Every structure is written in C-alpha cells, then in structure tokens.
Amino acid sequence: MTKTVTDVVCPFCGTLCDDLEVVVSDDGKELHDVYNACAIGAEKFLHSQAKDRITHPRMRQEDGSWKEISYEEAVDYTARMLTEAKKPLMYGWSSTNCEAQSLGSEIGELVGAVMDNTATVCHGTSLIAVQDIGIPSCTLGEVKNRADRILFWGCNPAHAHPRHMSRYSIFPRGFFTGKGHAGRKMIVVDPRVTDTAKMADIHLQIEQGEDYELLDALRVALKGGELPDVVAGIPKNRINEVAETLKSGRFAIIFFGMGVTQSLGKNHNIDAAIALTRDLNEYTKAAIMPMRGHYNVTGSGQVWGWQFGFPFAVDLSRGFARYNPGETTSNDLLRRNEVDAIFVLGSDPGAHFPFSSVKKIYGLPSIAIDPHETPTTEVCKVHVPVAFVGVEVGGCAYRMDNVPIETRKVVEPPEGMMTDEEFLGRVLARVKEIKGV
Amino acid sequence: MAEYLIKNGFVFDPVLGIRGDATDIAIKDGKIVEADAVKNPKVVDATGKTVMAGGVDIHAHVAGPKVNMGRNFRPEDKLFGYKPGHGIERMQGGFSVPTTIRTGYTYAHMGYTTVMEAAMPPLYARHTHEEMRDTPILDQGAYPVFGNNWFVLEYLKNHEIENTAAYIAWLLRATKGYAVKVVNPGGTEAWAWGLNCENIHDPVPYFDITPAEIVKGLIEANEYLGLPHSMHVHTNNLGNPGNYTTTLDTFKLSEGLKPNSRFGRDQVMHHTHVQFHSYGGDSWANVDSRAKEIMDYVNSHDNITIDMGQVTLDETTTMTADGPFEHHLTELNHLKWANADVELETGSGVVPYIYSPNIKVCGIQWAIGLELALLAKDPMRVFLTTDHPNAGPFFRYPRIMKWLMSTEARKQQFDALKYRDKVIDATNLAGIDRELDLYEIAQMTRAGPAKALGLSHMYGGLAPGLEADVAVFDFNPNKPYAPDDIEKAFSNARCLFKSGVQIINDGEIVSNGNKRTLWVNAHVNENPQVMRDVKEKFLRYYTVTLNNYEVTGHYLQNPYVIEVDATQ
Amino acid sequence: METVTLTIKNQPELYLEADTISPDTFAGKKTEEIVDLPVYIGKEPHRLGDFFEVAGRTGATPAETKIVVNGDLSRVKYIGMKMTDGEVVVNGDADMYVGAWMQGGKITVNGNVDAFAGTGMKGGEIVIKGNAGNYLGAAYRGDWRGMQGGKITVMGNAGSDIGTFMNGGEIVVGGDVDVHVATHAEGGRIVVKGNAKSRLGGQMVEGEIYVFGSIDRMMPGFAYREDVDLEVDGTKGRFALYEGDLGERHRKRKGQTIYGKLYQQIQA
Numbered sequence A: 001m002t003k004t005v006t007d008v009v010c011p012f013c014g015t016l017c018d019d020l021e022v023v024v025s026d027d028g029k030e031l032h033d034v035y036n037a038c039a040i041g042a043e044k045f046l047h048s049q050a051k052d053r054i055t056h057p058r059m060r061q062e063d064g065s066w067k068e069i070s071y072e073e074a075v076d077y078t079a080r081m082l083t084e085a086k087k088p089l090m091y092g093w094s095s096t097n098c099e100a101q102s103l104g105s106e107i108g109e110l111v112g113a114v115m116d117n118t119a120t121v122c123h124g125t126s127l128i129a130v131q132d133i134g135i136p137s138c139t140l141g142e143v144k145n146r147a148d149r150i151l152f153w154g155c156n157p158a159h160a161h162p163r164h165m166s167r168y169s170i171f172p173r174g175f176f177t178g179k180g181h182a183g184r185k186m187i188v189v190d191p192r193v194t195d196t197a198k199m200a201d202i203h204l205q206i207e208q209g210e211d212y213e214l215l216d217a218l219r220v221a222l223k224g225g226e227l228p229d230v231v232a233g234i235p236k237n238r239i240n241e242v243a244e245t246l247k248s249g250r251f252a253i254i255f256f257g258m259g260v261t262q263s264l265g266k267n268h269n270i271d272a273a274i275a276l277t278r279d280l281n282e283y284t285k286a287a288i289m290p291m292r293g294h295y296n297v298t299g300s301g302q303v304w305g306w307q308f309g310f311p312f313a314v315d316l317s318r319g320f321a322r323y324n325p326g327e328t329t330s331n332d333l334l335r336r337n338e339v340d341a342i343f344v345l346g347s348d349p350g351a352h353f354p355f356s357s358v359k360k361i362y363g364l365p366s367i368a369i370d371p372h373e374t375p376t377t378e379v380c381k382v383h384v385p386v387a388f389v390g391v392e393v394g395g396c397a398y399r400m401d402n403v404p405i406e407t408r409k410v411v412e413p414p415e416g417m418m419t420d421e422e423f424l425g426r427v428l429a430r431v432k433e434i435k436g437v
Numbered sequence B: 001m002a003e004y005l006i007k008n009g010f011v012f013d014p015v016l017g018i019r020g021d022a023t024d025i026a027i028k029d030g031k032i033v034e035a036d037a038v039k040n041p042k043v044v045d046a047t048g049k050t051v052m053a054g055g056v057d058i059h060a061h062v063a064g065p066k067v068n069m070g071r072n073f074r075p076e077d078k079l080f081g082y083k084p085g086h087g088i089e090r091m092q093g094g095f096s097v098p099t100t101i102r103t104g105y106t107y108a109h110m111g112y113t114t115v116m117e118a119a120m121p122p123l124y125a126r127h128t129h130e131e132m133r134d135t136p137i138l139d140q141g142a143y144p145v146f147g148n149n150w151f152v153l154e155y156l157k158n159h160e161i162e163n164t165a166a167y168i169a170w171l172l173r174a175t176k177g178y179a180v181k182v183v184n185p186g187g188t189e190a191w192a193w194g195l196n197c198e199n200i201h202d203p204v205p206y207f208d209i210t211p212a213e214i215v216k217g218l219i220e221a222n223e224y225l226g227l228p229h230s231m232h233v234h235t236n237n238l239g240n241p242g243n244y245t246t247t248l249d250t251f252k253l254s255e256g257l258k259p260n261s262r263f264g265r266d267q268v269m270h271h272t273h274v275q276f277h278s279y280g281g282d283s284w285a286n287v288d289s290r291a292k293e294i295m296d297y298v299n300s301h302d303n304i305t306i307d308m309g310q311v312t313l314d315e316t317t318t319m320t321a322d323g324p325f326e327h328h329l330t331e332l333n334h335l336k337w338a339n340a341d342v343e344l345e346t347g348s349g350v351v352p353y354i355y356s357p358n359i360k361v362c363g364i365q366w367a368i369g370l371e372l373a374l375l376a377k378d379p380m381r382v383f384l385t386t387d388h389p390n391a392g393p394f395f396r397y398p399r400i401m402k403w404l405m406s407t408e409a410r411k412q413q414f415d416a417l418k419y420r421d422k423v424i425d426a427t428n429l430a431g432i433d434r435e436l437d438l439y440e441i442a443q444m445t446r447a448g449p450a451k452a453l454g455l456s457h458m459y460g461g462l463a464p465g466l467e468a469d470v471a472v473f474d475f476n477p478n479k480p481y482a483p484d485d486i487e488k489a490f491s492n493a494r495c496l497f498k499s500g501v502q503i504i505n506d507g508e509i510v511s512n513g514n515k516r517t518l519w520v521n522a523h524v525n526e527n528p529q530v531m532r533d534v535k536e537k538f539l540r541y542y543t544v545t546l547n548n549y550e551v552t553g554h555y556l557q558n559p560y561v562i563e564v565d566a567t568q
Numbered sequence C: 001m002e003t004v005t006l007t008i009k010n011q012p013e014l015y016l017e018a019d020t021i022s023p024d025t026f027a028g029k030k031t032e033e034i035v036d037l038p039v040y041i042g043k044e045p046h047r048l049g050d051f052f053e054v055a056g057r058t059g060a061t062p063a064e065t066k067i068v069v070n071g072d073l074s075r076v077k078y079i080g081m082k083m084t085d086g087e088v089v090v091n092g093d094a095d096m097y098v099g100a101w102m103q104g105g106k107i108t109v110n111g112n113v114d115a116f117a118g119t120g121m122k123g124g125e126i127v128i129k130g131n132a133g134n135y136l137g138a139a140y141r142g143d144w145r146g147m148q149g150g151k152i153t154v155m156g157n158a159g160s161d162i163g164t165f166m167n168g169g170e171i172v173v174g175g176d177v178d179v180h181v182a183t184h185a186e187g188g189r190i191v192v193k194g195n196a197k198s199r200l201g202g203q204m205v206e207g208e209i210y211v212f213g214s215i216d217r218m219m220p221g222f223a224y225r226e227d228v229d230l231e232v233d234g235t236k237g238r239f240a241l242y243e244g245d246l247g248e249r250h251r252k253r254k255g256q257t258i259y260g261k262l263y264q265q266i267q268a
Helices: A041-050 A071-084 A098-111 A126-134 A140-146 A164-169 A212-222 A236-247 A265-279 A297-308 A330-335 A357-362 A376-378 A420-435 B067-070 B101-110 B121-133 B150-157 B162-176 B189-192 B209-224 B244-250 B291-300 B323-333 B361-376 B394-405 B407-415 B418-425 B438-452 B483-491 B528-540 C030-034
Strands: A001-009 A021-025 A032-035 A058-060 A066-068 A088-092 A114-117 A134-138 A151-155 A185-189 A202-204 A252-258 A287-289 A343-344 A367-369 A381-382 A395-398 A405-409 B003-014 B018-028 B032-033 B041-045 B050-053 B053-058 B111-118 B139-144 B182-183 B231-232 B270-272 B306-308 B315-322 B339-340 B351-353 B471-475 B493-497 B502-505 B517-523 B559-565 C001-007 C038-041 C044-047 C050-057 C065-070 C088-091 C106-109 C126-127 C151-155 C168-171 C186-192 C204-212 C225-234 C235-244 C251-253 C256-258 C260-265
Touching: A021 A041, A032 A041, A058 A071, A066 B182, A071 A088, A071 A098, A071 A367, A071 A381, A071 A420, A088 A098, A088 A330, A098 A114, A098 A297, A098 A395, A114 A297, A114 A330, A126 A134, A126 A265, A126 B067, A134 A140, A134 A265, A134 B231, A140 A164, A140 A252, A140 A287, A140 A330, A151 A236, A164 A252, A164 B189, A185 A236, A202 A236, A212 A236, A212 A265, A252 A265, A265 A287, A297 A395, A297 B067, A297 B121, A330 A357, A357 A376, A367 A376, A367 B032, A395 B121, A405 B121, B003 B438, B003 B471, B018 B438, B041 B361, B050 B438, B053 B394, B067 B121, B067 B315, B067 B339, B067 B351, B101 B111, B101 B394, B101 B502, B111 B121, B111 B182, B121 B162, B121 B517, B139 B162, B150 B162, B150 B209, B150 B528, B162 B209, B162 B517, B162 B528, B182 B209, B189 B323, B209 B231, B209 B244, B244 B270, B244 B291, B291 B306, B291 B361, B315 B323, B315 C038, B323 B339, B323 B351, B361 B418, B361 C044, B394 B407, B394 B438, B407 B418, B407 B483, C030 C050, C225 C260
Parallel strands: A088 A114, A088 A343, A134 A287, A134 B339, A151 A185, A151 A252, A185 A202, A252 A287, A343 A367, A367 A381, B003 B041, B003 B050, B053 B111, B111 B139, B139 B517, B182 B231, B231 B270, B270 B306, B517 B559, C001 C065, C065 C088, C088 C106, C106 C126, C126 C151, C151 C168, C168 C186, C186 C204, C204 C260
Antiparallel strands: A001 A021, A021 A032, A058 A066, A058 A381, A395 A405, B003 B018, B018 B032, B050 B471, B315 B351, B339 B351, B471 B493, B493 B502, C001 C050, C038 C044, C225 C235, C235 C260, C251 C256
C-alpha cells in the first residue's frame, strides 16, 4: 500500500514550489509518483530511485578505475586534504540544506578555505550589482497579487523555471489581479525567439551583448530624453513604447537571468537594470528579482552573509573573512593556480566551469560530495555519495525571493548512506582531531 | 552547576533598590540566590568595581532578512574591521551590521545578556530564527510585525478584537514570536503601491482603515490576550520635520487604557526610537527639537514607555519595515537602496547613512535623543537604544552612557560639531545640566526594559530567583574619573555571567554560552472563523502552503515558552 | 631618503600576500626586523626573509623610506598597500592590489601589474611602465567612494572597469582600455590615449573622460554637444564633447545641471 505526502518542497530550482504531492510505499522506502511538479522536479524525485545509483564512497586508482572505500576512509581523506592544503577551495553548497552549509562554514573557518557557491558562475554578478546600487524587490506573492507589467530580461522561465509563470508571474489570479494573465502585459528581452518570448506581448530581440546600452536607453526614454535612432538593434520608437508600457502599469516587475548576468559587462548589466527599476519607482511601483538557479544557492548566500558578511567568494585563509570577486572567485583562483585542493559539495563545476578550470580540478587533490555521477565526480579523486536533500532528508532552503522554506524527507535513503550533514559533521570532528583543537 | 560569589562590588540594582552599596551577589544553579545560600563558591573579587544585572536591549535589528541584506550588500562595512577567530571565539566581522557571531560577543563585552530582535516579517520568520540560533550567549526573542498585515487590517476595520486576538495568538505560535510590533501602520501596505500614510488618520488604500484604528485595535487585542509585552509601535511620519504632532497623536491613542497583564508591566504602549519622531519645524532648514513636548506627555502618562533611538554620529546602515521612509532617504542621500515588500504582511528598506558631525541636522538629532533621556522623570520608562543600526551601532551604548552621565562629555561633542551654535539654537540640550547616575542608567538599560517586556521575573535585576545574569565592570564610581573612563569600562566587562555560566573572565570570552529563544504561546478559545480565513488566504494569496508556514521547534535554540492563558 | 632593496629569491607555491612591503611598515626598522615581517601563502604564515634577500637601510619615517623590489613579483600581492608616504620601485611584474588604498608617496612599476591596482586610492602617485589589469583605480566592492585623489599613469594598456565610482584624482592610460570606463563616476578625470571599446561613462554623474583614439560604441545616454580645442596631458587637439549619462541623476550648481563630460579627439 502507499501513502501520499503533501506540501512537499521541490529541491531543484529557485522557484522552490512547495505544493508537490509524493506517493511513497507504506514503509517509506520506495518513491512511486510525484504530482504537481514540473518535468524537471518530477525527475529529481523519481531518479532518486534509480537502481544503478552509486551507494558507497569510492577513490580513483592509479589505473583510472574506481575502488570502493568506507565513509571513514573518505572522511579521513577529506580532513587530511583540507588541513594539509595551504589554500583549499570549498565549492558548491547550492544543492544542499542550510544546516549542511553551516557545518561547511565551520570546517572552512578551521582549515582557512575559500568558500564559494554556484553564484560564482551565475548570479554572483547580480550580488555584486546589489552591493553597488541596492535592489528594490519583493516576495513572489507581491508579484502574484499586484503585478500587471512583467518583464523577463535575459531569462527563459518556460524552460529554466517551468512553473514560475503559472505559480507567480503571469497566470495566477491574485488579490488585486483577478483577471489573471488577461490583466497583465508581458515583455521579453532576448536575442532568441524562445518559448518564453513567444508568449510575450512585446519581444525585443536585442543585439547580443548590448543589454547595458539598451537599459541606459530605457532610462533616458523614461525621462523623456532624446535617443539615437537604434540602440542594441531596437528602434527608438520601440524603446519608448516599452518605457511607456512599464510606466503605465500599477506594478512592474523585472525578472532576469544568465542572459545578462554572464554576458558582456555582467554585474554592470544588472546594475543598470536595477537603476532602471529605481527610476521607474518615480512613476509607478516597480521591483526587480533575480531568477536564482539552484534551489538553495540563495540559502548559501544567506548563511555566509550572517556568519561572515559576504554571500559568495569568501576567503577565510587569513583567519578572517575577505571578499573580492576577480580574486576570491573559484574560476579566478583556478585560472591563477591559487588554490591547492578542491572540495565540491552539492553542485557540478565539471559541467558549469570553463574546461580550463575543470582541467585544474583534475590535476589537484579533489573530492566531490554528490549523490550523482557527474562530470565533476569524473575528475575528482574521491567521490562520496550522499542522500538527496528534499527527498531523503529535510532541511531549510531559501527561494529566489529569499523566503526560507523547510524541505521534507519523503523517502528513506539507500541503506547506510550518509546525509551531507552527517558526512560534514564527521569531517569537522576529524579536522579538529588533526589540528588538536 | 558551579556556585559563584561576586564579592564586594558597588551594586546598582533598581529591583533591590541598591544604589552603589558594596554588596555580595551569589549565584547557584543558574539563578541569583541569597549570599548565605552558597556553600563552596568560586569567588570573584569585585572590590572597587561596578556590578549590575545583565543588560536588556528592548529594540535592535540583529537577526533577519533585512539585517542580512545590510550585511550582504555592504562589503565595505567589513573592510579592515575584522577580528580573527581565536580559542573558542569564531571569526567576527562588520561594523554597523556585524555578523551574528560578532553581535553575540560584542553585546557580551558590554555586559548585555538579553536582546530582542525588533521586527520579524512572519513569512521570513525561519530566517530570523536561524540567525538568532547563530548568535552566541544572548537570550533572544523576536517581534513579528502586525501593523500592515492583511488579516489585521480586515478584522480591525470591523473592530473585531476577538478575531484579531485569535489571529495574533496563531501568528505568534506560527512564527515563534514574542510580541506585537507595529511599524508605520498602514503605510507599508500603502507602499506596496508606492504610496504611504503620512499621519494617523490617512486611510490605507483599498483596505480603508486608518493607522489610528490599527494602533488602537492592536492595543485592545494585545490587552485582550494579556501578553507579557505591550503593543510596540514605530508610528507614521518617521524622520520628517514637524512629525512630533503625529507622535503625540499616537501617544494619545493609549489615553485611559490600562494594561491587563499578570507579567508586571504597567504600560499599554511602548513607542520606539522616539528621537526620530520628535522633530518640529517644517523643513530641514528650520527643523528643531520637540523633545520637551514629547517628554511632557511621557512624564505625565505612566501607561507609556519609550526608547531613545540615539544618534551616535557614525556611518551606519538604516534598515526598517518603514519601506516608504527608506525610499525617501535614498532620494535624499542617493546611496544604494534595497527594498523588500512581503506579501500580505509588511515590507522593508535598507540604506546606508552617514550621521556626520559636520551636518547641522545630524547634530540636532544627536541632541534630541539625549534630551529625551535627560528630561525623563521616570527612568524606569525611558530606555537606552540606538534602534541599532539605524541611529548608530549598538556598541556605542557605553558612549551614550558617557554622554548621559557627563556634561563635560556632551560639551566635548558639541565643540566637535561644525554648526555648534545652530544646533544649540535648535535644541534644548546645552541648557540641561542633569547628569544621570549609574542607578538611573541601570533603570534605563536593565530593570526598565525587563519590566516593560513582562520579563521582570527573569531579567533586569539581582534579586534572588532571577536569572544569574551578572556583569562586573572596571569602574569605581567613588573615585574621580574622566568621562572616557565610562565608555571604556562599560565596553569591556571584566566578568559576565549568563544564567549562572561564566561567559567572560578577565575581559576574555571563555564560553559561547547556551542561549535561549523566548516566544509566547497564547491560548485563546477556538475560533473557526479565523482558521477559515487563514486557510483561504493561504490557498488564494500566499505563495507558500499553510502547512509549510509554521516555524517548527528545531529552529529555536533552547526554546523558552511563555504560556499565556487568554481563554474566556 | 634611505633605500631598502628586496630581491625575490624563492617563488611561493601559490601566491604571496605581502602587505607588509610598504614604507609605513618598514620605516624605523632594522634589517633583522624586516626579515621577520609576516607574509602569507594562503593560511601559512612565513617571514619576508624566506622569500626575499633584504639589503640597505630604512628611514626613520615613511617619507624618508624608499623600497626597491627586484625580480619576478607576478605572484606577490599587496605591494605598497595603504602607504602614506615614501617610495616604492618594483623592477618586474607585480600581482594584484599594487598601491591599494594608497594615501601618499609614489610607486613605480617597471613592468605590468595585475588587477585592483590603486583600489580606493586617496592620494599619491602610481606609475606603471607596462600594462595594468582590470579595476585600475576602482572602488572596493560596494563602496560608493572610489578613487578620491592622486594620480595613476599607465604607459601600456589597461583592462576593464577602470575608475569605477571615481570621485577625484586622475588616471592616464597611454594605450588602449577595455570596457566600462568611469562607471558610476562622480568626479575625477580619465585620459585614454589609445582606443576604447564601449560603456564609457555608464551611469556617470560627473567627471571627465578624454579619449584620443577610437570608441567602438558610444553609450546612448551621451549626447554630442560641440567641438572644442583643448590641450590634454601635453597633446593639443580638437575634441568632440559629449555630455551624459543622460539616464542618470545629475547635480546642479548655480542653477546649471552638471553632466559627465566625454571628449573624443577628432582625428584629421
């Protein structure tokens, strides 16, 4: 027989849907079905049941093959690697819970590590922009209940955050938005005709790499200033049209993603978008929000914020926290050969970093903590599988609008498998032993 | 547990009425006991030193989403001000918005042991609790905000006090909160549309209820429940020249109302950071101090308590649930502005601010805060705060003590103001030569706040039975001292005990303590109407499910529940 | 002026954090004390003498102290950080943060520097004979107070993000620059003698930018005003004046709105 667990929180993306229903066997050992999730979320739950899952830690041998080792041996390898390195990098943290992130911080402090999370290749540039200009924002419920002008800039929620538009931004009938999507205007800025762009009332097919210029032009347009005939491939009458559309709404919201955070200018693009949002508040209510990718990269930023004062790229090597993207960010550290050991937990730099960085990971003492086999585990010396947070163990996660929601355990992990917290707890104890503290 | 005897210190305790006599204080099993009740105590020699109960901060922004925004969006606040970890101390950073670790240690160094987080947005309560959990040593609680909450606005429009009370009880339990906090009532809901409520009769768009009705209704609901603390309000019109009339109008809403509380408080309204609400004039050119008018009212109405919100003349970070105010501030100083409106509940804004001694208005603000305290007839009703970090960082409390205790120190600060004469003309401070003594300081920083919080059965004094929260300072009030000695001594407690555990020995942190999280569980009659309304709003308007909203116990470090029976 | 000479004898396995190499730290110290000054590789503390041969004498004050550093310093960070006076000469390439938060004195680098040189500079002079990396004379992350004063001269090329949040002082680049020049500037002066790419004066409130060479793309918020004859850093020429960033806020002085100014030399 089966039972259904309700109000389950999906541990995949920053949309952090919390209305999933998961059907499990009565003894809680098998997961049978998932309802309400998008295709990606459903797969996150279902694939945890894969029969060929790695269930034991393993160590790369001289001949390139894997050999199973015990958790104890993995703990010892990790603790030694971190304590012996002059400047270890502890990266990832985005697909795990806040409890594990907090333990990781304790370890990082003891071993003088650089702590970095996936924002470093994603919305870290947004965080830099916020540090330079702030951010007028809101929770997703404000969008649902009030927003009538929605602008997606450089992001494709139809693919990357599939339930965003139905739960929050375009379709819901909220308190002041009873007409649902009929009462909203949708604008998309994207060089491509994406599935999201196809839904838009206005699609600005911007010239790639010229977002900063277009944002500047929109700010000029808002003030009623003179514009060149064409900016970023968009004719000036279209620019004025968009400015008017945004101004004429009761509540405008801008969502943005990698299209602007990682293209030419990076943080400057976000800075300009935030400046535009600020300016819009002189005419109507306006807010802006980053479409965070991993389901708990936001949480990692919050935990490090209150413990160290910085949301990513935190260098603890001198016994106190320092921060400067370009110096303390993972890819810069790898590019410059500034770190001598890599610890990865809860993300996949092997897939997301430039290949030149991945080669460096391959050449250094390295360990990956991940339930999956990934391009990262392929280049690391030790791979430790752990339980899936949000599926096999609970813990706190932060949504893209910083709202903290507690994920649930719905099914048992494979026999003998540790959670991130359990593994990190052991590593912390071993590190303290080695250091004699 | 260890027994301690703190011998022969100059004790200042308004609860026992000791005004600096050399007295022994004994600790056993985490509590203060009679001196003869300890058999084999460790002796702490406090000869020549000042002894007080641990400090109680009734209002500081130290834990939660807007505090963390302040940290994450100000890397420059950390530059060069770090403290490496050593021994049992973890690393510390941040000047105006310290990390949670630094917050705990720095309060401890000042001899403070209880700190209340001033504003918790209910949807983000989990975040506030995670930060409080990571703040060592201090007992803490947090105040959920109610003054812009859709349930409250709808119930109070129809004056449904019982329903409001039921909702308050439910929300306190769901968020593990301590008290009813009200910030810019109605105005922050208006701000969700870019508007504001400028005075207490300005109706909230759509909800059509006035701030006065919100405040009055929440006072009534708070007393219906008989909660430990009173309604705690930051009224409308903060920071604007001429706003003192709004403040007096707000005070008057409490007229004639008596507290219903078995927790020992005498007030029905606590108004916070009153300095920001005491301005006369009608522009920045002619703004002046109305602390006299404010204190005339406070002095003659004993059902009100206030805290100062003292400006310390530092570069700091402002952060408040008064969203429209922060927007106004960034339009003034053009510095970075973060804003976060919270569905159905509240909002917030964060903007850095420099209170420069070279700016006339900042000098006037500095004077006003001190005037409020120096004009107080009853120091048990006027508390020392900076609305940290809004008017200044909390580690300046000893400097404020210095200013309150020494006309010489005030004169030194006056002389450092660029527009000294203009500031003197616009304020009353230069003409006040009252100097507070340590007994009055103890009233304003320990006994008074504890009583107003309904926690006088635990904190604020050194009577037997109270928590063994005891601070020893290298300060001899009977020998000649320079004003700076006050600041130095009260910034570096020689010894500190929290719940009977020694936290500081010889000025060094020796324990991370065992902090507790206080919250209030109010029991009311079953209210099917309110539960139906709650279910419906979660289904239709919130973006999290009802079952995922409540903060479960494991987020709280050592939860300490205060039960209140409000069943009729 | 007394001179101390450091010659690097060992390269660090990673990078050397040498914020102790500054006239302010050296002044009044004997050679034995200088050799013992701390330097760091990651979390490992070392002594300056582990990596450098030290010769010569220090002055009694920073103003009387000159430091010459020889060798390949491309893995040495923070040379001259926070100095208030005196002189530093680097004969080689240096890594990040050369002269960061400098208040006075002079640094000369006979080579290239990496990123963040002159971060948060308040005064003094930095001369780089080779190329500079990104964030030259920029503000520290989040600080709206960027370069306040002083002068930075680069003979070669510079990277991106030069003079962000600049408030005062001057940066002169002999060669080309990358994107984002004087972003968010509220004052100061930047001269680019070579070519520029795009995003010059983005979100600029006030300040001056001079470009002798080409500009690939002008910000839409900069409007052409007029041609003027100027002499800039010894070069006489005719310049097209653009004002902006028109999307940004601007201050008024004596009733006049003050814009950022971008001058581009008109090539014959």
